[in-house]
Amino acid sequence: MSHVLPVYARCDLTFTRGEGVYLFDAAENRYLDLAAGIAVNSMGHSHPALVKALKEQGEKLWHTSNMYQIDGLEALATKICDATDFADYVFFCNSGAEAVEAGLKMIRKYQHGVGNPNKFRVITFEGAFHGRTLATISAAAKPKVLEGFEPAVDGFDKVPFGDLDAVEAAIGEHTGGILIEPVQGEGGVRVCSAEFLQGLRKLCDRHDLVLMFDGVQCGMGRTGKFFSHEWTGVSPDITSSAKGIAGGFPLGACLVNERVGKHMTAGSHGSTYGSNPLAVAVCAATMEVMLADGFLEHVVKVGDYFTHQLQQLAQEFPEMVQEVRGRGLMIGLRVATDSKDFVEKLRKKHVLTAPAAENVVRFLPPLILEEKHVDEGIAAIREVCKELMG
Numbered sequence: 001m002s003h004v005l006p007v008y009a010r011c012d013l014t015f016t017r018g019e020g021v022y023l024f025d026a027a028e029n030r031y032l033d034l035a036a037g038i039a040v041n042s043m044g045h046s047h048p049a050l051v052k053a054l055k056e057q058g059e060k061l062w063h064t065s066n067m068y069q070i071d072g073l074e075a076l077a078t079k080i081c082d083a084t085d086f087a088d089y090v091f092f093c094n095s096g097a098e099a100v101e102a103g104l105k106m107i108r109k110y111q112h113g114v115g116n117p118n119k120f121r122v123i124t125f126e127g128a129f130h131g132r133t134l135a136t137i138s139a140a141a142k143p144k145v146l147e148g149f150e151p152a153v154d155g156f157d158k159v160p161f162g163d164l165d166a167v168e169a170a171i172g173e174h175t176g177g178i179l180i181e182p183v184q185g186e187g188g189v190r191v192c193s194a195e196f197l198q199g200l201r202k203l204c205d206r207h208d209l210v211l212m213f214d215g216v217q218c219g220m221g222r223t224g225k226f227f228s229h230e231w232t233g234v235s236p237d238i239t240s241s242a243k244g245i246a247g248g249f250p251l252g253a254c255l256v257n258e259r260v261g262k263h264m265t266a267g268s269h270g271s272t273y274g275s276n277p278l279a280v281a282v283c284a285a286t287m288e289v290m291l292a293d294g295f296l297e298h299v300v301k302v303g304d305y306f307t308h309q310l311q312q313l314a315q316e317f318p319e320m321v322q323e324v325r326g327r328g329l330m331i332g333l334r335v336a337t338d339s340k341d342f343v344e345k346l347r348k349k350h351v352l353t354a355p356a357a358e359n360v361v362r363f364l365p366p367l368i369l370e371e372k373h374v375d376e377g378i379a380a381i382r383e384v385c386k387e388l389m390g
């Protein structure tokens, strides 16, 4: 028997090395990676600058403790905050779920701090995904994910996606905040409209609620902005981040403005591994690449090209390709078949993607993707469409 807890349905594929947008198995078969470990390998595989940072730091120091100052931490936090339109503080942890948890605690702590300890409830949305801890599965409240783990953590009120009236109606005397992904990932690459997020901001301002975005998947350059909410002109109070933030080194972060963040005083939260020197070094190297001139513009350009090519496929195969949606290099293709089946057929053609809800095939490639890689992927997608259309 396998001694690995059987919580994953793994396919029968083992990769032994990666280079740029490609992964290789032991027999040196090459796969085009258009999923990047679910939006994680933002700089592709084995990016020289990230490898260098990891090696250099690995030979110096891995872990000390948050009891001490950490070399590079202050500079990294400053660089990240300066790259946003709202953040004054960053809390570093190790994963997306932890980053969301930190944000949820910040919402409660803020309301407590301003004299509203009873405003502990948070409004969340159908189709949401925020991680797998008890609080984050309770926040997303998807019955299948909660099954067997009840009772859910109290304090979440779920409303339909994109329905501003439903949000307003759900605001009660115990509501303290709103949590939303500006672009839903697992939910099927559903983009929140600017009007909707603007509406949420107004409601938060009117009722003194904390607006929290979950940018774990759609942030860190994925849509061609550092955080995707920058497309909408709306600033949150809190944003969670992880996945692409350190190109594959496990790291999460929760960004917050001063108004909310100042209530998180010494001893109110923490993490043993969080902000360890190795993670800080690799994240700093990732930020160096991501925030360099022209990088995010490249994401927009290649993303537009990718989307355009997919739209052409939609015209070629209107019965199979029903919709192309997303932004930048976070793209969803809604297909008229089981998206898991579509993903598997693409994998057989050595192109890696990820399924999402609503029969969506998700493309979350490394942000260093080029048009020639898009062409390679599109050729395989066309083949799969042809096969499926018989």
Ligand SMILES: *Cc1c(COP(=O)(O)O)cnc(C)c1O
Binding pocket: 094, 095, 096, 097, 098, 100, 129, 130, 131, 132, 181, 185, 186, 214, 215, 216, 217, 218, 242, 243
């Ligand atoms: C992946 C994801 C998470 C959870 O991240 P983990 O690192 O798996 O804990 C949270 N929110 C969103 C939007 C995600 O896509």
